[in-house]
Amino acid sequence: MDDQILFALGSRTCVPEDPLIAARAMGLRSVVFTPRPPGCGAAAGLMDHVDYVDLQQPEQAVELARRIHDRAPIRGVLGYEEDATLMAAHIAAALGLPAHPVAAAEAAMDKxxxxxxxxxxxxxxxxxxxxxxxxxxxxxxxxxxYPVVVKPCRGGASQGVIRADDDTSLRLAYRRLRRIIRDHDLDNGDRPPSAQLVERYLPGAEVSVELLLQYGEAAVVTEFGKPLPLTGPFFEETVYITPPALEAGLRKELHELAVAAAAALGFHHGPAHCEIRLTPDGPRVLEIAGRLLGGACARSFRDRLGGDVHTYLLRAAMGERVTIPPPAADAPVVGALMMPVPAEGRVVAVGGVERARRVPGVWDVSMMAEPGEVIVPFPEQACYAVGFVSASGRDEADVVDSLSWAGASISLELAPVRPDRWTSPIAAEPGPEPAGLPEPAGQLAGILFDELPAAEALCEARQVLSAQLRQPGEHCRIGVDGVGLLTGWVLDGIGHIGAGGPYPRARRSGGYRRAMSELIAALAAEFARRGATQCVIDVDPRSPALAGTVAALGFARRPRPAPEPGGTRTFSCALTPASCADGEVSGDAGSCCTC
Known part of the structure; x- marks a missing residue:
């Protein structure tokens, strides 16, 4: 396997093993660039080479790809998720490989x-x-x-997308979105953190058109309908159906609209996923991405194309001309279910998977949520990572019925989300005695609660400080000019990191990890000056940006205690647990507890 294919994965990419299997079957060596260890069912044994890269530093990824290419040729590059497609575009341009232009990939990232x-x-x-x-x-x-929808300027998977119907709900949605961007360290396109996208809500059903562009020529792979209403206030997608029931004239119009959207961005070579609303005033494009329908949903192409879609994508990425076969006349209707997130919690156990596989029409069930993982509902959720179901049938109603029964068969046992404790020995040299610092509440108000009006932010910051000052020990704080502020305390030789973080301006353009690393190093030096030999920080696992930062700094997460007896709850992954208050289930029946 001298020829190689490079897979660029994003920070939230959920890609199963399918493209890796396709590459192996084609005799290609799989090189994976990713900012974190791949999950979501990706088989490590199928990855021939893995490098961890910073998505904010594409030039470093390009140099790394050049060195790999010099040893054995990289024949093509494929990106998954918008930030990864941008990195893939940079690499492809540097290596002279066919792909979407860098400018088009940048535009697809920025709404x-x-x-x-x-x-x-x-x-x-x-x-x-x-x-x-x-x-x-x-x-x-x-x-x-009204109504309007607030969205992150950059992001995906419906994270942070919220409908608002009046002034009050818009203010609340706007503040919630800003917290999501801060907690998940989303790139805001070098805009101030107060700047967000607001657009008119478009009523109507939603469809997607999947394209494959080859040297500027676009071909429609298929269309997907989304039969369950997406009306808000949040927009968790669940069911995709292909082919949707569309009148021939409308189908042609949607194809032309998707091709026009791809041309508007300058897409040239590679897949494209175009989302469209069928409004009373005609179709309107929501967004287009330089990738195909994500996750295990791509398995839905098999029955329509008579083969694995990833093989076509790999061949196209290598510069080959491929022809997408039309579906057979007797091809079934195919659907995919992205299992809804039933509640917030840490996964303890998953039940009912085999029962879901036995539902008539279901031919694939892939669970992505594994014990130990934390899931949160939309709009905070960062990806569709509970699981996927694929089914086929005679018509749309038949397929939706199969997917609904399969989802209702699966349950998640969830424990409450509690902070993880991370520890590290202090290697820093003792620092000098810090100069006088401004009153910390005002600083923390702008760091932790910058989405709130100034008086409310200050009140919240004072409550945080008051709670921290009740901790026994020697309290301290450290500030770095232009970077941020951290507070903490030392007790029995252990330095505890408390509240704080980078200033909003230091977080722009992906600077959170660098800024937070500098602050933690400065506070560790202050801990050392006060005689501490170990550093401790409690991290909310729902804030992955901080967890990723401390892990990269060499902190080790302590083993989590087992859930207390009776401290867990079991929830159904049913599509519409409307007859239950919260979708909770009892036993392993896979149905609502009050049904």
């Missing part, structure tokens, strides 16, 4: 830039603005009317 290109090309889309702050958002919404 406002994308929508401006749509407008310039005459592609119909929702009216939008990048609001300076929540007051600006409310003024814009009032001028044009």
């Amino acid at each position: 406002p830039a994308m929508k401006r290109l749509f407008q310039r090309a005459g592609v119909p889309c929702a009216d939008f603005t990048v609001a300076r702050d929540e007051d600006d958002a409310v003024a814009w919404a009032r001028a044009g009317g």
